[in-house]
Amino acid sequence: MDFDALINKLDLPTKIRLLTGADMWSLTPLPEIGLDRLVMSDGPIGVRGEQWSSADPSIALPSPTALAATWDLDLVRQVGRLLAQEARRKGVHVLLAPTINLHRSPLGGRHFECYSEDVHLTGEIGAAYVEGVQDGGVATTPKHFVANDFETDRFTVNVKVTDKVLREVYLRPFERVVQAGAWGLMSAYNSVNGTTMTEHSDLVNGVLKDEWGFDGCVVSDWTAVRSTEATALGGTDVAMPGPHGPWGEKLEAAVREGRVPESAVDDKVRRILRLAHRTGALGGAERAEQAEIDGIALAREVAARSFTLLKNSGDLLPLTGVRTLALIGSAAAEARIMGGGSAQVFPDRVVSPLDGLREYGGAEVRYALGTDPRLKLAPIAEPARALFLDAGGELLAEHELPNSEARWVGQAPADVDVERLAAVEIRATCTAEVAGEHQFAISGVGRFTLTVDGTTVFDDTIAPAGDDPAVAFLHAPEKRFPVTLAEGQRVEVTLRQHSVASFNGMVLIMFVLGHANPTLGEDELLAEAAELAAASDVAVVVASTTLEVESEGFDRKSLALPGRQDELISAVARANPRTVVVVNAGSPVEMPWLDEVAAVLLTWFPGQEAGGALADVLYGEAEPGGRLPTTWPVRLADCPVVDVTPVDGAVPYEEGEYIGYRAWARHAVPPAFWFGHGLGYTSWSYDAIDAGNGSVTVSVTNTGSRRGREVVQVYLAAPGGDPRLAGFDVVEAGPGESVVTTVFLPERAVQEWDGSAWRAVPGEYTVTAGRSYADRPLTASLTV
Ligand code: BGC
Numbered sequence: 113m114d115f116d117a118l119i120n121k122l123d124l125p126t127k128i129r130l131l132t133g134a135d136m137w138s139l140t141p142l143p144e145i146g147l148d149r150l151v152m153s154d155g156p157i158g159v160r161g162e163q164w165s166s167a168d169p170s171i172a173l174p175s176p177t178a179l180a181a182t183w184d185l186d187l188v189r190q191v192g193r194l195l196a197q198e199a200r201r202k203g204v205h206v207l208l209a210p211t212i213n214l215h216r217s218p219l220g221g222r223h224f225e226c227y228s229e230d231v232h233l234t235g236e237i238g239a240a241y242v243e244g245v246q247d248g249g250v251a252t253t254p255k256h257f258v259a260n261d262f263e264t265d266r267f268t269v270n271v272k273v274t275d276k277v278l279r280e281v282y283l284r285p286f287e288r289v290v291q292a293g294a295w296g297l298m299s300a301y302n303s304v305n306g307t308t309m310t311e312h313s314d315l316v317n318g319v320l321k322d323e324w325g326f327d328g329c330v331v332s333d334w335t336a337v338r339s340t341e342a343t344a345l346g347g348t349d350v351a352m353p354g355p356h357g358p359w360g361e362k363l364e365a366a367v368r369e370g371r372v373p374e375s376a377v378d379d380k381v382r383r384i385l386r387l388a389h390r391t392g393a394l395g396g397a398e399r400a401e402q403a404e405i406d407g408i409a410l411a412r413e414v415a416a417r418s419f420t421l422l423k424n425s426g427d428l429l430p431l432t433g434v435r436t437l438a439l440i441g442s443a444a445a446e447a448r449i450m451g452g453g454s455a456q457v458f459p460d461r462v463v464s465p466l467d468g469l470r471e472y473g474g475a476e477v478r479y480a481l482g483t484d485p486r487l488k489l490a491p492i493a494e495p496a497r498a499l500f501l502d503a504g505g506e507l508l509a510e511h512e513l514p515n516s517e518a519r520w521v522g523q524a525p526a527d528v529d530v531e532r533l534a535a536v537e538i539r540a541t542c543t544a545e546v547a548g549e550h551q552f553a554i555s556g557v558g559r560f561t562l563t564v565d566g567t568t569v570f571d572d573t574i575a576p577a578g579d580d581p582a583v584a585f586l587h588a589p590e591k592r593f594p595v596t597l598a599e600g601q602r603v604e605v606t607l608r609q610h611s612v613a614s615f616n617g618m619v620l621i622m623f624v625l626g627h628a629n630p631t632l633g634e635d636e637l638l639a640e641a642a643e644l645a646a647a648s649d650v651a652v653v654v655a656s657t658t659l660e661v662e663s664e665g666f667d668r669k670s671l672a673l674p675g676r677q678d679e680l681i682s683a684v685a686r687a688n689p690r691t692v693v694v695v696n697a698g699s700p701v702e703m704p705w706l707d708e709v710a711a712v713l714l715t716w717f718p719g720q721e722a723g724g725a726l727a728d729v730l731y732g733e734a735e736p737g738g739r740l741p742t743t744w745p746v747r748l749a750d751c752p753v754v755d756v757t758p759v760d761g762a763v764p765y766e767e768g769e770y771i772g773y774r775a776w777a778r779h780a781v782p783p784a785f786w787f788g789h790g791l792g793y794t795s796w797s798y799d800a801i802d803a804g805n806g807s808v809t810v811s812v813t814n815t816g817s818r819r820g821r822e823v824v825q826v827y828l829a830a831p832g833g834d835p836r837l838a839g840f841d842v843v844e845a846g847p848g849e850s851v852v853t854t855v856f857l858p859e860r861a862v863q864e865w866d867g868s869a870w871r872a873v874p875g876e877y878t879v880t881a882g883r884s885y886a887d888r889p890l891t892a893s894l895t896v
Contacts, residue, residue, distance in 0.1 A: 113395060115385045118145045119378050127381045128364050133354030136522035136618045137162050139384065147385070148393040152253075152331070152352070153202065155209025156225065156241075157450055157719060158457035159195055161202040164521030164622075166514060169460035171198055171407035171720065172449055175698045176211060178418035178716035180227035181738035181790070183823045184842045185240040191414060192244015194405045199250040205391035206251040206296055206331070208454075212238040212285040213261045215699075215742045216771045217754045219668045221263035224451040224698020224717055228741035229772025230787065231281055232837045232858070235288030242292045249399040251391050253331050254289040255298035257309060257320070258282050262756035262763070263667045267336075267580070270303040272764040278304070279865035281769050283315075287324060295328045295390050299348055301336045307346075310336045316347025329383040334454075344372045349380040353618065408461075408721060413734075415725030420714040420738030421791040422784075428690055428710045430732025430793060431650060437475040438648035439466055440641045440684060441677070442484040443656035443696045447722040451698045452586055453664020459720035465654050465694065468723020474731045478648060482641035482684070483634060485675030487660050488590045489553040489626030491515040492605070496540035496625075500524065501608075503534040516540040516625035518556075518609070521585075522618045530619060537608040538625050544597035548630030552605060555590040556623025559610040562593065565603045569593045583665040585613075585622050592626075634676060638683055646687040652730070653684050656696035662717075667756045671702045671748040681705045694726065700744045703784065714738065732793060737842075739790035739823045739884065743773050743783045750781040773885045777834055788837075788884030794820035796883065799850065801890035803879040808838075810881045810890060811852040814845040825882060826855045828894070830862070831875035835885070862896045872896060 119127070121144065134140040134149070141149040154160050158170035171194065173179070179188060199207055211222065215229040227234045242252045259271040259282050273282065286297070299316065300309040309315070310332050320326045330349045337343045337351035340362040351357045366372040388394035421429065431437075444465045450456060469477045496516045500508040509527045516538050524530050544550060554560050554570060562570040570593060576584035597603065607625040614620055632640065645651035655677045661668060672678065685691040685708040692711040695701060696718070703712065713736060718725060728734040745751045752775035753767045767775060773787040794816030802809045808826045821844045827835035839855030862877065863870040874896050882888030 132357045133352045136353045150393045152206040153204040154454045159198040160457045165519040166458040170457040172459040174719040175717035180741035181418045188240035189244035196248020196250040210241045216261040218700045221667045231284045235285040239292035251295035253296035253298040256300035260300035270762040310348045311342040311346035313346045329387040412721035415718040416734040417737035419736040421736040422712040425710045434475040434649045436648040438644040438651040440482045441654035444654035448656045451662045452659045463723035465723045468727045472727035480641040480644045482680040483676040489628045491517040492540045492627045499537040500528045501535040502532040520621040544601045547599040551628040553592045553626035642683040642687040645684040651688045651691045654694040735793045743787045744785040746784045752779045786886035798889040801892045803892040803894040809854045813850040819846045829878040
């Protein structure tokens with residue numbers, strides 16, 4: 113397509129209008145040149161679409177850490193194709209994913225949303241994701257370019273990192289996805305060595321566009337463009353969201369006054385048109401027809417393939433001959449299926465472990481809560497109504513809701529006159545299942561009135577917890593109000609928010625009317641769970657982090673499981689030695705009870721099909737396929753790199769290239785589980801290795817009694833250096849069968865950045881192969 117001919121038809125104001133979002137998620141359509149409205153949407157575990165609510169449901173896949181734990185590039189490509197299918201269904205052209213920052217510190221709030229501590233694994237998983245999504249005609253924007261590896265002061269923090277470490281570690285995954293042909297890229301909020309990334313001409317124009325030949329479109333992170341000239345000249349192509357922002361008329365003036373050359377604007381427009389053309393928003397892009405992918409089945413398969421069996425004493429798993437199973441934990445009944453922040457999507461079904469295990473029917477499943485670590489009450493799970501009102505209290509529109517949660521982000525329902533909208537009210541009915549002190553709660557920011565059966569319980573303002581909008585709205589404070597109810601009593605509850613917030617001209621309605629039944633005291637709950645475990649053949653405790661622990665917008669403060677879950681696990685393990693702990697967390701947690709329990713299965717944030725996949729793996733229908741993409745510490749205090757707190761506005765990456773296993777290998781204290789670790793249901797012998805000509809061939813034999821999969825990992829150590837992952841492959845074999853796999857080594861595996869170019873490091877390399885960083889039975893050597 114002749115993009116320049118199209119650009120020549122546009123005047124300067126029109127070109128500049130295209131460069132800032134038309135709204136929260138899209139770019140201005142230009143029918144005069146055949147350009148449709150180009151729509152973007154978050155990722156990475158699904159495609160949320162333009163609504164931030166269950167009104168527009170999406171398939172919710174397992175968390176990115178889980179996807180990386182599969183180490184399976186074909187599976188990741190298939191995930192990408194499903195996401196493209198979802199995007200097309202929702203009219204989305206650009207998926208704001210994958211997140212390919214690194215697991216530098218386990219405290220990173222978006223750790224769950226990134227893949228790995230390892231550069232190679234991150235790059236390969238990221239590249240396969242990009243290929244899969246783009247195969248389906250939908251663009252990706254690998255993010256956040258670059259060094260956005262933690263959240264504290266994310267808008268302003270300055271990451272100080274040497275050029276060599278930047279090249280060899282933090283830029284490498286980005287280089288890899290550009291090689292894989294990414295059509296877009298998202299620049300980060302933070303600064304690198306003193307320059308904010310939306311203005312970072314050296315890295316964006318210099319490295320990304322000139323050196324790597326990136327011909328795609330650089331989209332800013334949301335609100336990250338905060339200047340006019342510096343960002344326009346710094347390589348950012350699109351400022352999101354819109355319609356307001358620092359470009360528009362100011363950029364037009366800068367061009368007219370010669371401070372920004374018009375050719376820079378044209379280059380941005382050309383990149384947008386190319387992106388639109390590739391995704392079918394400008395002329396129909398050619399795309400091979402693909403068979404429809406069953407999203408539910410794939411979500412279940414990926415979950416099982418990601419589940420990582422850390423420990424399995426006496427081969428307790430897979431379960432056999434179990435008649436009664438005690439299932440314990442709040443996350444067993446309400447699975448934590450994803451982390452918080454912009455990565456949230458709204459599936460139209462969630463299979464909890466309780467649902468999944470009951471449906472599977474392997475044993476009689478008996479449930480106990482044990483303890484509830486959640487800090488906020490859930491919405492009333494009965495159909496409710498939302499009333500949209502004007503300043504005089506006149507009804508503008510009314511909508512049915514599945515529960516008492518109000519959530520419209522970016523847009524109000526189509527029949528609401530936003531100009532007149534002044535208040536939103538949720539009306540719900542709550543039936544007391546048990547007599548006693550019920551709790552009602554408001555979670556939100558603004559002025560609220562809460563009434564229970566006509567009596568006003570609260571009428572005041574709730575202030576936000578901080579000034580990051582993501583934190584203010586996604587993690588609004590909660591206020592609770594006790595109300596005594598008789599058994600079976602039905603009460604009408606209303607919660608009115610007296611103002612409607614907006615962000616950059618976009619509607620932001622987000623509040624929850626929460627409720628909780630009276631419960632036993634904490635000690636009684638724990639005792640009840642232990643008794644149930646003692647009276648059952650096997651106990652399965654599902655332990656989880658909460659929304660307040662793992663989310664965008666802030667970093668973690670501790671790796672401890674929240675609330676009294678550690679205590680609960682120890683009590684259950686004392687009551688029944690056949691205790692399996694299911695860890696439902698997107699990133700590392702401390703497991704002080706590790707020696708007390710028989711088995712530990714890490715299920716990450718497993719996505720909407722959590723419970724079905726758990727049943728498959730616990731009963732051996734599927735093998736747990738996961739291998740750790742990140743080393744797990746015993747305690748936070750042991751970790752070699754944890755620092756995420758800026759001092760004088762900066763976080764220096766003082767550890768250099770030594771993050772993850774590279775750091776642990778030089779550290780005095782060992783981790784709980786090394787990078788690459790994970791057990792299956794069969795055993796393998798590593799038989800032979802042969803290295804040469806840029807590739808390594810490894811043969812392995814399934815020495816167990818059932819068919820299984822193994823992730824063969826190849827590490828390379830430069831002369832005098834430490835081993836680093838250089839290749840991997842997932843192999844499959846029946847009992848007694850051998851398989852041979854050849855892994856190709858990337859060029860970068862034997863190169864270093866010498867300050868101005870990549871240079872091969874000659875000498876004798878040690879090649880090792882095995883099942884984890886700590887277990888590499890085969891060795892060979894390779895001369896470079
Ligand atoms: C996040 C991005 C996300 C964007 C749009 C930002 O706060 O950092 O990852 O794509 O919001 O939701």
